[in-house]
Amino acid sequence: MSDTNRAPVQAEPKKFSIRVSRRETRRGTVMAFLAWILAVYDYIMFGTLLPEIRTEFGWSEAEATGIATAISVGTAIVVLGIGPLVDRIGRRRGMLATVGGTAVASALTAMTMNPAYLVAVRSIAGLGIAEQSINATYLNEIYAATEDEKIKKHRGMVYSVVQSGWPLGVFAAAGFTSLLLPLVGWRGVFVLAALPALIIVLLRRSLKETPQYSIFSEAHKLKKSGNVREADELLAKYGLDHDHGAPIKAIFNAKFRRNTVFLSLVWFFNFFGVITFTVLGTTLLTDGKGLPFSVSLLVFMAANLGGFFGYLLFGALGQRFGRRPMVGLGFLLAAVSYTLMLLWAADTPTVMVLYAFGQFFMAGPFAALMFYMGECYTTDCRATGTSFLNAMGQPGTIVGGAIITAMLASGLDWTTTAMVVGVGGVFLSGLLMFGCKSMPQLADFGHRVDPAVAQ
CATH class of the missing domain: 1.20.1250.20 (MFS general substrate transporter like domains)
Structure with missing residues (x-):
């Protein structure tokens, strides 16, 4: 009998450990x-x-x-x-x-x-x-x-x-x-x-x-060997979604498209703020607020401490009130803090405090955002989705940096430039976050599976 007529090889059922100690x-x-x-x-x-x-x-x-x-x-x-x-x-x-x-x-x-x-x-x-x-x-x-x-x-x-x-x-x-x-x-x-x-x-x-990936990988092997029904039964048995095809294509299918598009824009515009207030932070403080470099370095380091505590708080707030709204709210409050720092703060302590609040509200939400992104996709394309969104910050950095360069070269000052690029980008990212769908946290894996299949 020729290879083309040969029936798919029937695989022995494989047992999986579905608990992580x-x-x-x-x-x-x-x-x-x-x-x-x-x-x-x-x-x-x-x-x-x-x-x-x-x-x-x-x-x-x-x-x-x-x-x-x-x-x-x-x-x-x-x-x-x-x-x-x-x-x-x-x-x-x-x-x-x-x-x-x-x-x-x-x-x-x-x-x-x-x-x-x-x-x-x-x-x-x-x-x-x-x-x-x-x-x-x-x-x-x-x-x-x-x-x-x-x-x-x-x-x-x-x-x-x-x-x-x-x-x-x-x-x-x-x-x-x-x-x-x-x-x-x-x-x-x-x-x-x-x-x-x-x-x-x-x-x-x-x-x-991870047990989810181990099971999904086995189902993928079964499909490749021609055992499509067994693969589907295996995924259904453990409550996993079916393979949506090529991962990049999958994150743009109807199930995931809205979050992929909106979150891509969130990352893109938020990194207008990152390039302005983090990457070029000391330059903004020296040229925009008139602080000596040695002082600006201290202010920059103190402000980043605000970011550290922001991570911890927004992780807890996202768990309690939902990650999507907390991320959006955080970015909007960051825009307000940066605006006050740029337009109102006139002395070093005030600049430091408002800058720290800005970093607190801009950096902190990423703790909830990264985990939310993992909840937006299924096992077959989860790493692709989270990495794709993560990559969208790089174009934001490039475009934001180019706009800053062009505005400064045209004679505009740092305050105006930071308001348009930095504050504008952070504010847009906060609004766009509310265009995403609310996602439940991943269901507890393995605890609703028939005990006969648990090892």
Whole structure:
């Protein structure tokens, strides 16, 4: 009988562990937290050391800006690509790839020879930026299947602690760079940054795959071998959705399209605020508010402490009152705080307080936003959806930066520019958030399944 007429091979039923132990849950949470700190550390460290790199190679400010823009484009491409990959290879392998990419990017940056090399290497660091979206995917599924009732009940709050690795990474980058730069130079700083990331790669190797993905992966294999009915029965047995096809295509189908479109716009416009108030924060404070650089650095660091506490609060508020409305409200309050800082604050303490409130209300909602994004998609395209949305911040950075440059070049001052680009972007992102659909948190996985299938 020819191969074309051969019946599909009947697979033996496979049993799955649908529970995640308390120890595994907490270990996965800690690993996600540490990996995110290191990813942010690498990202911020590059921005901090770019002037040193520029000086060594003799690049002009325009050349350095062009290189940074090219890196943003490369980063966006890498972040877009990692999501579909993780939906194919699994959450565990994806988490190894993201923190591994951080280690590789740090080590290779130390060997920078020319602009093209730097752009290529720093684009790899997009794997580190994707860390937060892969963390959200992994932890959403782990918390839905965990035996740890405390984490299950307060999953949004617990995730906010993981996401708070951003300000901790910023502080680590600023602190260690200032300590190590005089001792080992900028190349040595990058080499040393790769070491803790490599340690996390080794520790993460023992993490277990999420039960949802394990079951979905098995169903996908059954379909490929021709056992479509068995695959559908397996997914139905564990209460998982059916395969929607290619992950990128899936996130734009009728079920997910509205949230994909609105959340893409939320990320795009919100990063107008990120480029204005975070990336160019010290420049805004010195040129826009007239503060000395040393003072502006202190104000900037104090304001980012506000962001840290914002993560914790919005994680709890999102769990209690719903993530979508809390994110939208937070961004709108951030726009109000930044407006008061730009137009009303006239002394350093007032600037510091209002800037801290702005960072509190803009950074904090991301703790709820990242977890909400994981709830917007099903297992077959969850990593693709969260990574795609995460990547939309990069175009926002590029476009927002270009508008800022054009407005300043035309003679407008920093206050006007920051109001139009920064405040305008943050305010729009808050309004757009209310265009998204409210999503229930992921159902507790495995607890409504026939005990006969639970192992």
